[in-house]
Amino acid sequence: MLTALLGKNYARRQLLKKTTSAVMKEYLQKPFPNKKDLISDIEIVSLDFETTGLNPEKDSIVSIGLVKISKLGINLQSSSHQLISTNENLPETSVVIHQITDNQLANGINIDAALPNLLKILSGKVLLAHNMKTELGFINKMCHKLYGTDFIIPVIDTQFLAKRSFERQGRPYKNNELRLFNLRQSFNMPAYKAHNALMDAIATAELFLAMVQKMSPENNARLSDFLS
Amino acid sequence: MEIELIEIRDFIAQHPPFDTLDETALNNLPKKLTIRYFRQGSVFPDALVETKSLYIVRTGAIELRNEHEQLIDKLAEGDIYLVDEQVDKFSNKLKGICVEDSLVYLLGYEDLALLQNQYSEFNRQFNQSINERLRHAVELTQSADMRDLSAMKLEVSGLTDRLPVIVDAATTIQDAAILMTSEHVSSILVTSKDKLVGLLTDRDIRTRCVATGLGYAESVSNIMSKELETVLDKTLLSDALLSMTRKKIHHLPVMKGNKPIGILTTSDVIRHLSTSPTLIATDIYKANSVDALKKISALLPELQLQLSLSSATAKHIGEVFSSITDAITCRLLELAEKLYGAAPVDYVWAAGGSQARNEQTSHTDQDNALIISDKLQPEHDEYFKKLADFVCDGLDACGYIYCPGDAMASNSQWRQPLKIWIKNFSHWINSPEPKALMLSSIFFDLRPVYGTFSLFNQLQDTVLKQTKKNELFISHMVGNALTHQPPLGFFRNFVMVQDDKHKHTLDIKHRGVVPIVDIARVIALDNGINATNTVERLDAAFECNALSAEMHGNLIDALEYIGSLRIRHQAKQIRAGLSPDNYLPPDELTGLEKNHLKDSFSIIKTMQQFFESRYPSSSMR
Numbered sequence: 017m018l019t020a021l022l023g024k025n026y027a028r029r030q031l032l033k034k035t036t037s038a039v040m041k042e043y044l045q046k047p048f049p050n051k052k053d054l055i056s057d058i059e060i061v062s063l064d065f066e067t068t069g070l071n072p073e074k075d076s077i078v079s080i081g082l083v084k085i086s087k088l089g090i091n092l093q094s095s096s097h098q099l100i101s102t103n104e105n106l107p108e109t110s111v112v113i114h115q116i117t118d119n120q121l122a123n124g125i126n127i128d129a130a131l132p133n134l135l136k137i138l139s140g141k142v143l144l145a146h147n148m149k150t151e152l153g154f155i156n157k158m159c160h161k162l163y164g165t166d167f168i169i170p171v172i173d174t175q176f177l178a179k180r181s182f183e184r185q186g187r188p189y190k191n192n193e194l195r196l197f198n199l200r201q202s203f204n205m206p207a208y209k210a211h212n213a214l215m216d217a218i219a220t221a222e223l224f225l226a227m228v229q230k231m232s233p234e235n236n237a238r239l240s241d242f243l244s
Numbered sequence: 245m246e247i248e249l250i251e252i253r254d255f256i257a258q259h260p261p262f263d264t265l266d267e268t269a270l271n272n273l274p275k276k277l278t279i280r281y282f283r284q285g286s287v288f289p290d291a292l293v294e295t296k297s298l299y300i301v302r303t304g305a306i307e308l309r310n311e312h313e314q315l316i317d318k319l320a321e322g323d324i325y326l327v328d329e330q331v332d333k334f335s336n337k338l339k340g341i342c343v344e345d346s347l348v349y350l351l352g353y354e355d356l357a358l359l360q361n362q363y364s365e366f367n368r369q370f371n372q373s374i375n376e377r378l379r380h381a382v383e384l385t386q387s388a389d390m391r392d393l394s395a396m397k398l399e400v401s402g403l404t405d406r407l408p409v410i411v412d413a414a415t416t417i418q419d420a421a422i423l424m425t426s427e428h429v430s431s432i433l434v435t436s437k438d439k440l441v442g443l444l445t446d447r448d449i450r451t452r453c454v455a456t457g458l459g460y461a462e463s464v465s466n467i468m469s470k471e472l473e474t475v476l477d478k479t480l481l482s483d484a485l486l487s488m489t490r491k492k493i494h495h496l497p498v499m500k501g502n503k504p505i506g507i508l509t510t511s512d513v514i515r516h517l518s519t520s521p522t523l524i525a526t527d528i529y530k531a532n533s534v535d536a537l538k539k540i541s542a543l544l545p546e547l548q549l550q551l552s553l554s555s556a557t558a559k560h561i562g563e564v565f566s567s568i569t570d571a572i573t574c575r576l577l578e579l580a581e582k583l584y585g586a587a588p589v590d591y592v593w594a595a596g597g598s599q600a601r602n603e604q605t606s607h608t609d610q611d612n613a614l615i616i617s618d619k620l621q622p623e624h625d626e627y628f629k630k631l632a633d634f635v636c637d638g639l640d641a642c643g644y645i646y647c648p649g650d651a652m653a654s655n656s657q658w659r660q661p662l663k664i665w666i667k668n669f670s671h672w673i674n675s676p677e678p679k680a681l682m683l684s685s686i687f688f689d690l691r692p693v694y695g696t697f698s699l700f701n702q703l704q705d706t707v708l709k710q711t712k713k714n715e716l717f718i719s720h721m722v723g724n725a726l727t728h729q730p731p732l733g734f735f736r737n738f739v740m741v742q743d744d745k746h747k748h749t750l751d752i753k754h755r756g757v758v759p760i761v762d763i764a765r766v767i768a769l770d771n772g773i774n775a776t777n778t779v780e781r782l783d784a785a786f787e788c789n790a791l792s793a794e795m796h797g798n799l800i801d802a803l804e805y806i807g808s809l810r811i812r813h814q815a816k817q818i819r820a821g822l823s824p825d826n827y828l829p830p831d832e833l834t835g836l837e838k839n840h841l842k843d844s845f846s847i848i849k850t851m852q853q854f855f856e857s858r859y860p861s862s863s864m865r
Contacts, residue, residue, distance in 0.1 A: 092279065095275070204304065206347070222347060
């Protein structure tokens with residue numbers, strides 16, 4: 017509630033004062049983008065997790081796919097796909113991501129090792145996902161476990177935007193219509209055969225670009241028009 | 245590379261010039277791309293992107309026009325487009341508009357240069373494709389004949405053919421409505437002290453006055469639209485159209501300085517976008533000899549090419565070409581009457597087949613009939629024979645070759661008084677035999693073109709009365725309609741044409757278009773529907789519950805899709821200097837298009853199965 021009134025940057029500064037974790041401090045250091053900025057000026061990270069289930073308490077992350085959007089272009093150079101090892105017997109909390117061997121990369125690394133890198137990428141950015149609950153829930157749980165603090169970030173959720181658009185038009189919809197695949201089809205976008213975290217992150221990012229163009233053909237929409 | 249980007253790599257790898265690259269280069273490519281999305285109607289490229297880039301269209305369609313608003317090229321899936329002033333001065337002057345929602349990949353200039361340096365075959369093909377576009381653009385610009393075809397370079401002032409009707413803001417709604425009625429306009433401008441303050445349309449009166457119960461004695465200022473978009477008289481039609489589409493408005497006041505000089509409406513625009521066919525029709529009515537008509541009809545393949553490049557639908561192209569054939573037919577009849585004198589008794593010239601259905605493409609064979617008043621005397625036959633020969637010979641000279649089945653008015657069998665026509669049709673309907681069924685596809689699609697239309701209407705009324713709910717006849721017609729099956733095998737593979745001339749092609753007319761046309765005809769006859777156009781027949785069938793909403797929508801989509809592939813295939817042949825045919829090599833299609841085409845064929849199959857089960861006796865024949 018307080019966050020809603022005072023904004024994410026206020027909440028970020030409060031958290032920054034409280035946290036003792038170095039990783040978290042670094043993540044929270046960078047201000048979030050201004051809500052009034054043009055959406056075309058915002059750096060956005062489209063994120064997708066593949067998980068063993070929907071419950072962050074019981075389930076675990078299998079892979080992380082992400083890609084950055086800047087100037088309303090999806091920059092594939094920035095794309096990455098990280099397999100996560102679910103084997104809890106290999107705690108490597110101290111391993112920083114760039115020290116990981118190729119072999120470990122292929123077999124996946126521990127989530128404890130992957131999270132700091134993810135936070136580094138997300139710092140100061142806006143997070144984009146389709147049905148945000150999963151991604152946010154898992155990151156939040158991991159942040160509590162590892163750093164003893166809440167996770168916070170401005171979020172854009174393409175599923176929320178679709179739902180809002182249907183509601184604004186007063187058009188009833190089926191839950192099925194809110195699926196990434198079906199929404200993409202309604203925007204004349206290709207159906208990707210592969211389903212992995214990275215392709216889904218790219219698919220979500222493309223859908224988001226289409227939604228931006230639909231809402232503001234002149235490219236003059238603000239970040240606040242899209243935030244959840 | 246990230247193995248997950250394989251899908252993007254595979255897409256790029258299919259398309260020239262990228263298909264010349266080796267594995268390593270292809271694997272490295274996806275990571276160098278940026279993905280952008282452009283909405284239908286938006287300008288391409290936009291300011292957000294660096295000027296030096298190569299665009300690769302993933303999905304969608306983009307039209308490129310030069311400074312004269314001529315269509316230079318249309319980019320579709322897999323096409324590339326380079327924006328760079330050093331390398332390609334010409335492209336820089338081109339303006340692009342996305343005519344469909346488009347997803348594009350961008351390759352940075354430096355990455356492109358690296359590929360060009362490293363791979364000589366890539367470099368050669370790349371330059372060639374850029375040069376081809378340049379050459380095509382130059383050819384177009386130089387061709388004077390083409391210039392008329394570009395309606396898009398018109399200024400809006402050329403379209404507003406009447407002064408706007410103007411009322412004062414204090415006028416009552418009723419007075420305004422009276423004025424609109426007497427002036428036959430659907431929109432008027434509202435001024436206050438000579439200043440334009442609003443626009444009032446039929447719709448405003450309906451939604452803001454009648455529907456809300458507002459008194460008719462209130463002033464128009466209560467219900468008019470106040471925040472007006474206007475255009476200046478010198479604005480290009482294409483720009484005006486773009487802003488109408490974008491802002492979803494149908495009326496646009498045209499201003500000369502501060503003074504309104506007209507209202508541009510969407511229907512004006514649509515009417516004038518077909519200016520070139522209109523021009524051709526005007527020329528036809530001025531033509532004084534068969535030779536003159538022959539010259540005009542020589543332009544028709546080019547017109548088909550232009551229409552298909554300007555993304556006209558297959559239905560629209562069919563309408564344009566049928567109306568041109570109508571015009572040529574009428575002019576030939578006028579010339580014949582000039583030559584042989586006025587007809588001794590009334591008659592009507594009727595077109596059959598695709599012309600009757602308004603589904604013609606540039607050149608097909610002719611099907612026609614002459615229905616003469618029952619006052620016909622034996623000594624008149626000489627006159628009608630000369631008349632029919634003149635017209636049929638003239639049509640043949642204009643490229644509408646003689647009907648191979650001799651279904652033409654020059655054949656005495658198809659030149660009969662009304663009572664004989666009625667007798668013949670009754671015979672065909674009541675004892676349907678193979679010959680009659682063959683003729684039915686020509687003569688149950690009949691449309692009056694010239695002369696005394698009431699003769700035709702009498703014939704049609706009697707025919708429809710006899711076919712409506714005539715189960716025996718209809719089931720024979722269904723059986724006949726099922727003879728052409730879509731070329732789709734059990735495992736959804738294409739079944740190709742086997743003969744040597746058209747090996748490895750799909751006959752998309754007989755096995756795609758015709759099955760739908762045939763079924764639509766049966767439904768029309770079964771339900772007493774008098775439309776001849778296939779889409780109109782399907783619409784009417786849906787309205788009288790003879791067709792489910794789903795099947796109706798599917799069939800119309802399938803017909804348009806197959807029709808559009810046919811038009812594109814023919815455009816390609818025309819451009820290559822070949823005469824257009826209906827044999828489509830599947831190699832011309834992308835993977836996605838093949839899938840769409842298979843879907844369309846499946847729809848036809850489903851429809852045929854439905855009708856087969858509904859008229860069981862049809863399959864026993």
